[in-house]
Amino acid sequence: MDKFDKILQILRRNDEIAQKFHQIEIKILSILDFKDLFEVLLAEIIDKFKVPYAWISIIENNEVSLLIQSAENSELLKRRMNFVDRGIFFKLVGNQGQPVLINENLDAYFPLFPPKGKNMIKSVALAPISMEGGIIGSLNQADTSPWRFQPGIDTSLLEQLALKVSLCLTNVTAHEKLKFLAYRDPLTGLLNRRIMESALNREFLRTTRYKKILSVVFIDIDDFKKVNDNHGHDGGDALLKYVADKLIDMTRDTDVVSRYAGDEFVVILPESSPKSTKNLMERLQTFFSENPLDFSGSKIKFSISFGIASTEDQRTRSADALLKKADKMLYQAKTANKSHQ
Numbered sequence: 001m002d003k004f005d006k007i008l009q010i011l012r013r014n015d016e017i018a019q020k021f022h023q024i025e026i027k028i029l030s031i032l033d034f035k036d037l038f039e040v041l042l043a044e045i046i047d048k049f050k051v052p053y054a055w056i057s058i059i060e061n062n063e064v065s066l067l068i069q070s071a072e073n074s075e076l077l078k079r080r081m082n083f084v085d086r087g088i089f090f091k092l093v094g095n096q097g098q099p100v101l102i103n104e105n106l107d108a109y110f111p112l113f114p115p116k117g118k119n120m121i122k123s124v125a126l127a128p129i130s131m132e133g134g135i136i137g138s139l140n141q142a143d144t145s146p147w148r149f150q151p152g153i154d155t156s157l158l159e160q161l162a163l164k165v166s167l168c169l170t171n172v173t174a175h176e177k178l179k180f181l182a183y184r185d186p187l188t189g190l191l192n193r194r195i196m197e198s199a200l201n202r203e204f205l206r207t208t209r210y211k212k213i214l215s216v217v218f219i220d221i222d223d224f225k226k227v228n229d230n231h232g233h234d235g236g237d238a239l240l241k242y243v244a245d246k247l248i249d250m251t252r253d254t255d256v257v258s259r260y261a262g263d264e265f266v267v268i269l270p271e272s273s274p275k276s277t278k279n280l281m282e283r284l285q286t287f288f289s290e291n292p293l294d295f296s297g298s299k300i301k302f303s304i305s306f307g308i309a310s311t312e313d314q315r316t317r318s319a320d321a322l323l324k325k326a327d328k329m330l331y332q333a334k335t336a337n338k339s340h341q
Contacts, residue, residue: 018157020048020049021157021160021161023044023048024041024044024045024048024161024164025161025164027040027041027044028040028041028044028164028165028168029164029167029168031168031172032171032172032175033172033175033176033179034067034068034172034176037168037169037172038056038080038081041139041165042054042055042056042080045141049141051141051142051143051148052117052120052142052143052144053114053117053121053124053140053141053142053143054080054139054140054141054142055079055080055081055082055114055140056080056081056082056129056137056138056139056140057081057082057083057084057089057112057126057137057138057140058081058082058083058084058136058137059083059084059085059086059089059135059136059137060083060084060085060086061086062136063131063173064131064136064137064169064173065083065136065137066189067173067176067177067180068081069083079114079116080114082111082112082113082114084111084112084137085111088111089112089137089138090135092108092109092111092112092126093112093126093128093135093138095135097128097130097135098128098155098159099125099126099127099128099155099158099159099162100125100126101123101124101125101126101149101150101151101152101153101155102123102124102126102149102151103122103123103124103146103147103149103150103151104146106121106122106124109124109126112126112138112140113142114140117142120144121142121143121144122143122144122145122146122148123142123143123145123146123147123148123149123150124140124141124142124143124149125140125141125142125149125155125158126138126139126140127139127140127141127155127158127159127161127162128162129162129165129166129169130166131166131169131170131173132170136169138162139161139162139165141158183195185258185259187237187240187241187259188240188241188244188245188259189244190244190247190248190257190258190259190265191256191257191258191259192258192259193258193259193260193261193266195258196256196258196260196266196268197319197323199256199258199268200216200256200266200268200319200322200323201319203256203268203270203319204311204318204319204322205319206270207270207311208311212270212271212311213271213272213273213310213311213312214268214269214270214271214272214310214311214322215268215269215272215273215274215277215308215309215310215311216266216267216268216269216308216309216310216322216323216325216326217266217267217269217277217281217306217307217308217326218260218264218265218266218306218307218309218323218326218327218329218330219243219247219264219265219266219267219281219304219305219306219330220262220263220264220265220304220305220330220334221239221240221243221263221302221303221304222302222303222304222305222334222337223302224236224239224262224263224302227239227300227302231295231296231298231300234296235295235296235300236263238293238295238300239293239295239300239302240259240263242293243265243288243304244257244259244265246284246287246288247265247267247284250280250283250284250287251267251269251280252269254270254271255267255268255269255270255272256268266323266326273310273312274308274310274312277308277310278308281306281308284304284306285303285304285306288302288303288304289303305330305333305334305337306329306330306333307325307326307327307328307329307330307331307332307333308326308329309322309323309325309326309329310322313325
């Protein structure tokens with residue numbers, strides 16, 4: 001093969017690669033949610049380029065990572081996405097925005113690798129993705145061959161794809177923020193009252209149909225006004241987020257945790273008896289009693305009260321009646337607490 005034929009062969013190969021990138025771009029440009037964006041993108045990369053591994057790394061605790069973690073997950077995303085400490089990410093990838101190619105000393109890059117297959121990877125391409133001028137993660141590809149992504153090869157097409165992904169992420173993030181605000185309380189990130197009521201109706205109907213049990217808890221923070229008076233609204237907001245986070249930590253994935261209004265929370269617990277629900281709430285009370293909130297160098301001591309209602313009570317014949325009963329039980333608990341003070 002003469003020099004001219006070799007050049008033609010390279011041009012044809014580059015044109016084929018460019019066409020594949022273009023096909024991927026067309027598929028992802030109109031997507032408006034994280035789940036579909038990453039599923040389609042990664043599946044297309046694996047299919048079009050016959051690469052064994054493709055995944056996304058996202059820097060922890062930025063707007064995108066928080067939205068992704070609150071959005072609906074999928075099994076594919078669990079396998080092909082990881083969240084990375086900011087310092088570790090920039091130490092390994094740098095902050096210049098250029099793709100990084102590695103085919104030796106790969107152990108150091110394990111924090112960026114997918115959960116499975118780390119030891120099979122022999123070469124990797126890490127293409128930074130950005131949003132609003134800042135790097136927020138990387139689009140990654142890897143192969144079992146050490147030559148697939150060897151340093152020195154042309155990375156211009158990788159940069160173009162990463163740029164397209166970055167543009168898509170900007171659009172998707174804006175759309176996901178609107179969805180988040182429609183479903184979530186903006187301060188605590190919990191489900192809002194409207195969505196909680198819809199979930200309660202759904203769970204009540206399911207419980208009735210399958211003759212299961214359903215418990216609902218109404219919770220509020222005792223003397224919350226004093227927290228705002230003594231520590232300002234920033235202290236009050238911090239306490240609401242603290243309680244919300246611990247509610248999420250100590251409940252099951254199948255439970256529904258929501259902010260009802262002000263300092264009130266509602267937790268829906270499918271297939272949980274009043275006794276087990278009370279045990280959970282008492283553990284929460286003990287935790288908060290023993291672990292006041294650290295805020296601006298001081299400790300905010302506080303307690304919570306709760307009221308429980310269950311479908312074991314035959315008089316609760318609707319989701320609304322169940323919620324009202326839990327609210328009534330909360331009121332009785334707070335009244336009893338005040339009488340003992």
